[in-house]
Structures are given as C-alpha cells and as structure tokens.
Amino acid sequence: MTVELHFQLDFRSGTPIYEQIVEEVRRRIHGGQLKPGDQLPTVRQLALELRVNFNTVARAYRILDEAGMISTQQGRGTYILAPPDADHGERLRQVTLEHLAEDFAQQALRLGYSPRVIREAFEKALLRGLSDESNG
Amino acid sequence: MTVELHFQLDFRSGTPIYEQIVEEVRRRIHGGQLKPGDQLPTVRQLALELRVNFNTVARAYRILDEAGMISTQQGRGTYILAPPDADHGERLRQVTLEHLAEDFAQQALRLGYSPRVIREAFEKALLRGLSDESNG
C-alpha cells in the first residue's frame, strides 16, 4: 500500500535535496495526491529511486514529521497524517481527562475510601492546585 | 478467563510501543484493575486489538515477566503474579488518597482543563467506579 512518488530532483539547483523532497511531499499533500493514512515509500526505497543517501530522505521525513504533516514510526514506516483539526485534538484531550479521572476513582475506591472522603480529598487537591497555579 | 484491556496506543509519541504496553499493564496492576491470577490477553489477541505485531506484545510481556510482575508460560498463556502492593524495584512510596488526588488534580490542570470540567469528569468516573464495584 505504499505509494509511489516518482519525481525528479534537480541536483544543480542549489536547493538542498532534503528541501526538495520536503517541498514535493508538501505539494502532494496539499494537492490531494497524498491522503491521510497513505504510507510513504521507506527512506531506503525513496533514496534508491532518487539516487541519494537514505539519511537525506530521513532528514526530509523528520522535518515533515516535526511539521505535523506525516508520522514516522521506527520499524513501521511513515504515514500521511490528517490535517490538524482543533476538534479532534479536543476529543483526544477529553479522552485523556476521562482516563485520568477513571484511574483516580478506581484506585481510591479500591483502597477502601468512601465516596464522601474521596470527594473531599479531590476538592481539596483541586483547590490547592488552582492556588499553586495562580501563585507559582 | 482472559481479561480485556482496551487501551489506546500513541504511535506518534516517540515512546516505543512495547514500553507503552508495559506501562499500561503496570498501571493496571498497581491500580488493582488487574489482580493476581488474572490471565492477560494472549500476545496475538492483544496485538490484533492494538494493531501491532504480536512480537511487540511478546516483548512487553517478557519485560514484565523479568520484572516478576507476570508469568508467561509457553503453550498456556500469561498471568498476573504480583500482589498489587508489592512494588518491584521502583517507587516504594506509600500510595495515599491525598497523593492520588493531588496527582490527578495537577495532571488535569496541567492539561489546561477548567475546574468545572475536571469536576464533571471526576464525578462521572466516581459514579461509574461505584456501580462497577456493586455489580462486577
């Protein structure tokens, strides 16, 4: 399922190779030829095709990764990411909060504390956290 | 009966998958959701659920095995060994309600949630924990 890119580098342009790769992938993502979930060629595959060292491709991929456009995963490959969506990020954050809350509640209950005592401890900790936040 | 874990991996976090699995199982053992004698999902079941190779799960299980927290047995399965309070190597600190509450409050605040949202998540989790306690 890894897509083919087929594009030509200009070795004489003065623009670094890794930059040319970054720009090409960028264009294809914006142009829609590359869609979220698509797997890019491996660093070695693309390097072979472009006749460059695979570290150069890796460098381009790393830049795109840091820009949030792709996801590089050691041992797995690199994939196009969905464009950052504020709503989606919010949903993930909410999941995390629920997870934290659930862990806390379960552990507290398991230690045998009553709901009333747990609520008190929670409220106290929350207020303390708030004052810490505003002061320090 | 093998327990279900359902948890999400973060493929983009940079933390290796096997490490994320190790930590998740650790948390559930300490939190009491996993008790001695419980059978974990088989490496293949969990791998399928998490969409990773089963060797990655096997690696996590092996680490937990070497830490003395679980027992993996070829041809049989893997089982929780550790009593929840026996801490293996790491943090031997006393887990108190105050600590739990403080950790939860601080982490939630650090994520940028408003006190109101945190209270809602907490209350919901607590009620759910209570009903789980009485039912299951």
Added chain:
DNA sequence: CATTCAATGATACAATGATACATTGTATGG
C-alpha cells in the same frame, strides 16, 4: 590557501514485523 559549516554519506543501532519453531492442553480414535 586555511577555515568553517551545511549537506550528504557511511555505519552501527533500536523498534517493529514476518516466519518458523517448541511447548502445552485438549480432543479424537483405538
């Protein structure tokens, strides 16, 4: 020229995946 520094290459490494294997429990047939 010598020096410096960014770009690229070479090499070793870590994480994950694919595949074949050994061990255990259970069903099946005699």
Added chain:
DNA sequence: CCATACAATGTATCATTGTATCATTGAATG
C-alpha cells in the same frame, strides 16, 4: 486408558524500518 493429532500459546531468529552518530565533501569566507 493411552496414543496420536491438532490447535493455541509463547519463543527464537532474522528481515525491515527509522534513528543516531560520526565522517566526508564542497562551497563560502577570511
């Protein structure tokens, strides 16, 4: 009963993928 076959489990080994580190190159600069 016992033996055998089979299915399910974890294990071992190697291939594949990205990462880290250092060496090399080549152009800019003094």
